[in-house]
Amino acid sequence: MAQKVTCTVTERSWLSPTVFELIVEPDVPVVARGGQFMSVIVPGRGPAGRDLRRAYSLAGFCGPAFRLCIKLVPGGPGSNFLAGLQCKEQFQALMPYGDFCWEESAHRHVFVATGTGIAPFRAMLEEAPRQATVYFGVRSADELIYLDACRQRGATLLTALSQEQERVRVTTIFQQHHIDFDRSTQFYLCGNGAMIQDMRALLEQKGVTKDRVAYEKYYS
Numbered sequence: 742m743a744q745k746v747t748c749t750v751t752e753r754s755w756l757s758p759t760v761f762e763l764i765v766e767p768d769v770p771v772v773a774r775g776g777q778f779m780s781v782i783v784p785g786r787g788p789a790g791r792d793l794r795r796a797y798s799l800a801g802f803c804g805p806a807f808r809l810c811i812k813l814v815p816g817g818p819g820s821n822f823l824a825g826l827q828c829k830e831q832f833q834a835l836m837p838y839g840d841f842c843w844e845e846s847a848h849r850h851v852f853v854a855t856g857t858g859i860a861p862f863r864a865m866l867e868e869a870p871r872q873a874t875v876y877f878g879v880r881s882a883d884e885l886i887y888l889d890a891c892r893q894r895g896a897t898l899l900t901a902l903s904q905e906q907e908r909v910r911v912t913t914i915f916q917q918h919h920i921d922f923d924r925s926t927q928f929y930l931c932g933n934g935a936m937i938q939d940m941r942a943l944l945e946q947k948g949v950t951k952d953r954v955a956y957e958k959y960y961s
């Protein structure tokens with residue numbers, strides 16, 4: 742069950758020109774699984790000065806602390822609030838939420854991510870490394886994050902750059918580098934809504950049943 746926690750930022754760094762990482766430690770121990778997220782309370786940034794909430798996937802586990810990776814959205818209250826926090830500063834959150842987690846009954850795992858949608862997959866691989874294939878789409882090469890972390894956990898990684906010379910989308914890479922799958926393959930989709938919609942349609946065409954497709958939509 743989710744609980745309210747006060748998190749202290751213990752480390753911060755930039756992973757790409759627009760994505761930063763925070764290591765945050767809750768004031769009380771929290772048991773969470775890869776694929777779950779925290780709901781950050783963004784103080785006073787809502788209408789009439791009310792608080793806002795924004796969801797961020799856990800990107801990994803560092804003892805009692807958690808890794809977050811956040812895309813800085815120009816003018817976005819949540820991402821700018823977190824980008825402004827320095828080490829030792831605190832924020833409040835509710836966690837853990839979500840059931841976008843490893844499907845224990847599956848023998849193969851196929852992850853499809855765009856942008857910071859790679860975060861929950863990094864955490865899942867850290868929690869329980871298994872045979873997994875990761876299809877990862879970003880706009881440009883400098884946005885490719887966590888490649889080594891995924892490879893070190895045994896994942897096969899295929900990347901797509903949508904706004905560089907080749908202009909390839911992750912859905913295209915998925916079709917080009919088709920993998921064998923069967924009833925025991927679980928698909929996980931995370932990131933922007935358009936990719937999720939396209940992938941779900943594609944998987945349906947290929948005869949994958951809905952119960953084998955889990956997804957977490959970050960935005961439309």
Ligand SMILES: Cc1cc2nc3c(=O)[nH]c(=O)nc-3n(C[C@H](O)[C@H](O)[C@H](O)COP(=O)(O)OP(=O)(O)OC[C@H]3O[C@@H](n4cnc5c(N)ncnc54)[C@H](O)[C@@H]3O)c2cc1C
Nearest residue numbers: 795796797798810811812814817818819820857860959960
């Ligand atoms: C379950 C869940 C988990 C999430 N986990 C993460 C995470 O691990 N890392 C993360 O960066 N975001 C994550 N998000 C998105 C996050 O909750 C916010 O929507 C995002 O940080 C923008 O909030 P904002 O207040 O800064 O900007 P807003 O003003 O709320 O958003 C402005 C616009 O930014 C765009 N946008 C939102 N999120 C992203 C993104 N990740 N990448 C590119 N464009 C975006 C959308 O077009 C949105 O309309 C998650 C969302 C959900 C629902």
